[in-house]
Amino acid sequence: MKHQIKRQLVELIVDLVCAAQKDERDILSIPVGVSNRHVHLCRRDMDILFGSGYEMQVLRELTQEGYYAARETVVVAGPGGAVGGVRLLGPLRAHTQIELLLTDEKTLGVKIPLRDSGDLGLSRPVTLIGPAGTVSNDTGVMAALRHIHMNTGEAVTLGLRDGDLVCAETQGERSVVFQKIRIRVGNFRTELHLDVDEANACGLKHGDKVRIICERKD
Amino acid sequence: MKHQIKRQLVELIVDLVCAAQKDERDILSIPVGVSNRHVHLCRRDMDILFGSGYEMQVLRELTQEGYYAARETVVVAGPGGAVGGVRLLGPLRAHTQIELLLTDEKTLGVKIPLRDSGDLGLSRPVTLIGPAGTVSNDTGVMAALRHIHMNTGEAVTLGLRDGDLVCAETQGERSVVFQKIRIRVGNFRTELHLDVDEANACGLKHGDKVRIICERKD
Numbered sequence: 001m002k003h004q005i006k007r008q009l010v011e012l013i014v015d016l017v018c019a020a021q022k023d024e025r026d027i028l029s030i031p032v033g034v035s036n037r038h039v040h041l042c043r044r045d046m047d048i049l050f051g052s053g054y055e056m057q058v059l060r061e062l063t064q065e066g067y068y069a070a071r072e073t074v075v076v077a078g079p080g081g082a083v084g085g086v087r088l089l090g091p092l093r094a095h096t097q098i099e100l101l102l103t104d105e106k107t108l109g110v111k112i113p114l115r116d117s118g119d120l121g122l123s124r125p126v127t128l129i130g131p132a133g134t135v136s137n138d139t140g141v142m143a144a145l146r147h148i149h150m151n152t153g154e155a156v157t158l159g160l161r162d163g164d165l166v167c168a169e170t171q172g173e174r175s176v177v178f179q180k181i182r183i184r185v186g187n188f189r190t191e192l193h194l195d196v197d198e199a200n201a202c203g204l205k206h207g208d209k210v211r212i213i214c215e216r217k218d
Numbered sequence: 219m220k221h222q223i224k225r226q227l228v229e230l231i232v233d234l235v236c237a238a239q240k241d242e243r244d245i246l247s248i249p250v251g252v253s254n255r256h257v258h259l260c261r262r263d264m265d266i267l268f269g270s271g272y273e274m275q276v277l278r279e280l281t282q283e284g285y286y287a288a289r290e291t292v293v294v295a296g297p298g299g300a301v302g303g304v305r306l307l308g309p310l311r312a313h314t315q316i317e318l319l320l321t322d323e324k325t326l327g328v329k330i331p332l333r334d335s336g337d338l339g340l341s342r343p344v345t346l347i348g349p350a351g352t353v354s355n356d357t358g359v360m361a362a363l364r365h366i367h368m369n370t371g372e373a374v375t376l377g378l379r380d381g382d383l384v385c386a387e388t389q390g391e392r393s394v395v396f397q398k399i400r401i402r403v404g405n406f407r408t409e410l411h412l413d414v415d416e417a418n419a420c421g422l423k424h425g426d427k428v429r430i431i432c433e434r435k436d
Contacts, residue, residue: 102418177395200320201419
């Protein structure tokens, strides 16, 4: 009898701890923005590819205020082949950044490094082809690491700081938990940014919701 | 003082429960087989695509005994476009099965259903094009749900049964936990089967290891 009570007590404690962990880990549900391969150009490269002083036309506004998908696209080429119709995003940046998919490694015949957006490390060069010219680029070529743009107010409420890492769980038959997602705090609409490979791997579409489930400190 | 001891006791219990959960969840490490888009043909479709009585040539043996990648490839076409170089896998099957990537939805212009391999449900038709002819197929078109081929002996040791669902954790900067992975028990070499989209989403290559971390009953 004593043994049975002890066992029941242990089971009760386990249930309580599990429930407490669950509460702690269940922070919030946020929408997903799915990025296809795209290019941010600097003024110099824009002039070479589209002509001196060329201005992009807005195709549609993006979720983050002030950013847009342009009507203009370029071809991205490597030693193994090319991918066409790669959309430009505006506005112009100080440095050109070419965000590709790991799926493109085989087509282009280049190793695409995983990097944080803005990290302009060296890579094997790829060539951008526009209607007015061609430019070869060996910095800013990447598959971007996933990240969450988080509104400053929400970050304060949730006790999250710029640079923190969290996990996010998706739903459905192909559900996954994405780990090591970097939080970027600023004047943003809160949104998880994934690329097309990541979205396809779990059957997510642009605008679907994911659940932020735990904070990671590593 | 009493309060402090109580708090320490609670912390100790939490630590013990967490450690116990961790032990329980850490089952084993297994290799990954990454599948690109591929086609299993039936005799009838082989005859139409490659000529009556045609026999596939072996390009390389696959991990699972008796299975091979053939030298022959076909074009898979839909209303939006086509994907070439889609490899045949041997041996022949009773029914043709066309395993594509969700990445191909945009290229082909068809919705690709997520299905368990062998589930020959209806879908929008795709066309297979071979050197001798063309065949249209509206069954067996799928993006295959991930699964683990598990050796019968290992399954018994681990207390896993055919049809059980488990999770698997990957390592690296893009690490994920794949959930709802179906266990298939048989005369197999134990291996997690993912497709190229899933592998790219977490930066995995063929032969990398993943950690099976928990059993799911849902």
